[in-house]
Amino acid sequence: PIPVSPELLDELAADRFSQALSSVNGTPALVHCKGGGRAGVLTLMHLAVKNGWTVEQAIEEGQRLGIAPSSNSPYREFFEHYIKLRSP
Numbered sequence: 001p002i003p004v005s006p007e008l009l010d011e012l013a014a015d016r017f018s019q020a021l022s023s024v025n026g027t028p029a030l031v032h033c034k035g036g037g038r039a040g041v042l043t044l045m046h047l048a049v050k051n052g053w054t055v056e057q058a059i060e061e062g063q064r065l066g067i068a069p070s071s072n073s074p075y076r077e078f079f080e081h082y083i084k085l086r087s088p
Contacts, residue, residue, distance in 0.1 A: 004038055006074065014082055018046040040067030041075045049086040058083055 002020055004013045021029060021043070033039040044067050048058035058079075062068025069076040 004033070004042070006038065009038060009042075009075065009078060011082060011085075014042060014045055017042045018049065021046050022050070036067075037069070037073065037075060040065075041069050041073075041079050043067065044069075045079060045082050048083045052088050053083070054087065055080050055083050 002013070002017050004017065021031075031039045031043050040062070044058055044062045044065070047053070047061070048055075053061065059068050069079050073079075
């Protein structure tokens, strides 16, 4: 388990989450949180970086999957910052 409270959501936590998902080598993984926001955002960030998506591509894919952070989400700024730093 990788506990990530809203207050502790930072680049280190996101990196640890992404490393954990990468380590399962395609095996299904259960990702959850109380409301789904953190789990969705972290999963989408992982996919964006892994696939080299831009923020716009990540938002489009997230909307398709129903996990994109809305423009007023408390996670949106962090989401965009993280992807811009780590995607080509």
